[in-house]
Amino acid sequence: MIWRYRTILLILIGILCLIIVRLFYWQVVKASELSLLGQSQYGRVIKVLPQRGEIKTSDNFPIATNKISYLVFANPKEIKDKEENSLLLSHALGVDRASVSAKLSLDRFWVPLKSGIDMQEKEKISKLSLPGVGFEKQFIRYYPEASMAAHLLGFVGKDEAGGDKGYFGIEGYYDRLLRGKEEIAIQIHDALGRPILSRANENSKETRGSNLILNINRSIQFIAEEKLKKGIEQYGASGGLVGIMDPKTGNILALSSFPSFSPSDFQDYTPNLYKNPSISNLYEPGSTFKPLVMSSALDSNLVTPQTKCSICSGPVSVSGFDIRTWNDKYYNDNNMVGVIQHSDNIGMVFVAQKLGIDRMINYLSAFGIGDLTGIDLQGEVSQSLAPKELWYPVDLATKGFGQGISITAIELLSATSAIANKGVRMEPHVVGAVEDPNGKISKIPPKILGKPISEQTAKVMTEILVNAVNKGEASWTRLKGYRVAGKTGTASIPVKGRYDPNQTIASFIGFAPADNPKFAMLVVLDRPTVSIYGAETAAPIFFSIAKNLLLYYGIAPSE
């Protein structure tokens, strides 16, 4: 009898071992596979839409934010009467009937019909109760100030995978910070498909992008845009730009240019308009460049404000090229104050020759000419200064008065701001702080790029520029009672190796109040037709904006 008991016991133990082995196989070896299979039975994978970060002006107003919109899609296999449904949908969506009909006749389970529809349109289509038609929630960019600061902002388009991607300006430069992280959440549901647990990650802040708080002052940007728009119309220019910077910090307070585009409908505009002319277009600065060359010579102690120009009595010839003043008027024994006041090209040839090629290259490099300024916008360009071997005497002479050199508006604004800021050059910066999805704000501190000239030189140059405003060509439009430092510029446009005498780039650069500047500003008009001179076109725009800014800052006249 005992052997029978033992046999049965062994059989039972054997069965038990088999069960344990099998359980080990399911529980350990196949565990992850089964877990996924289980999840697919009781859970539904949901794509959590990332929200792009907002772009706010310095007053915390979102100049670029997100709004909810919907993508209308259809399942053609569920739609029986395709003709009638395509007619109804084309009317409701405002899309061509043939296009809807073609999409509904595809042998697919999902076809997109129209994206970017708002809540009202969605309600209208929902009321039609069309079978197989559904909606997908999306976030699209919304610009409460419409096309304000369009070049500065850039726009949001699509990448190769169909996701959102920022192009140009801030959207392009800070795309990785702004774009959210797409996440996947699992919603658990019961046998009838009803959710029985909340989505674990739905409200995760990690999916959102960071917000950017700009140094851009919305009021100043608005004033600059309005005045520039009006000025372009008034002087018949083909375009123009205004850049305003705080010289002490490098903060960009406003940056505007026309013609522009609407970031929400960027696809309706020619791609040439996407580029920000302030950072992407090179131009010859003309006389607005003179303060940089003059301050370099002053800083080297090669000239003083009282130094007399010994060659200013008439045109000069350099390497066979005749150089004249802009109005063919010549001032014998003109001193350096008068050279800037009369915008005397011959006087600047005198200064440039005193300076020499080596010092000229060194000082211009210290002012940041020929280099990227490092502004935090996508699309900045620069043209390097030619190597010393390629500088001929005539190049030195013409560069002295801003011809034969190509720079961007931001390069000139940044360099001139150094004169306004006691000789210290700051990095121009558009974004002042970054706010992460948890609300933590990280400020971006001002960055010093160098000190091209001494404080004393900057002070002397400022006085020369104040004199130029008070007694120069633009004195008719100056602000009485305020000490404003500035310089006009009228640069001919090189066309096919020659300068076109009838087409110019008129500009004005300056800062105010001269003794404690709150802003440095550059106004550039492209091909003004009413007058070709900066003193008659760009200068009035400059002073019109400056007047508003001084009032805005509450600065009383000092004289």
Add this chain to the structure above:
Amino acid sequence: MKKPTFIIFIILFLIVTLFLARAVVSNSLSTTGLILLKFESQLNSYKIENSMLKEKLLSLTSLSHISSESSQLGFVENKNSFTLSKPLPLAIKQ
């Protein structure tokens, strides 16, 4: 052998109690999904409403809107500013 009446009674009581408890819990759980669904759709509609209100608020507070509204109402740009360059005269009691 004496019948363990007391133990049988306890076991039966436990069976009935646990059965009822399970029925109550199952009953309450079965409707959680529907309530959750209702809450989620309510939350969603509030979020959409908030988003629309925010959009409207931003549009109304935009400088371009304020500027056009103010010009329609007859506001004009102030061309002249008034500043006090000297200190105000003080009345001194003699």
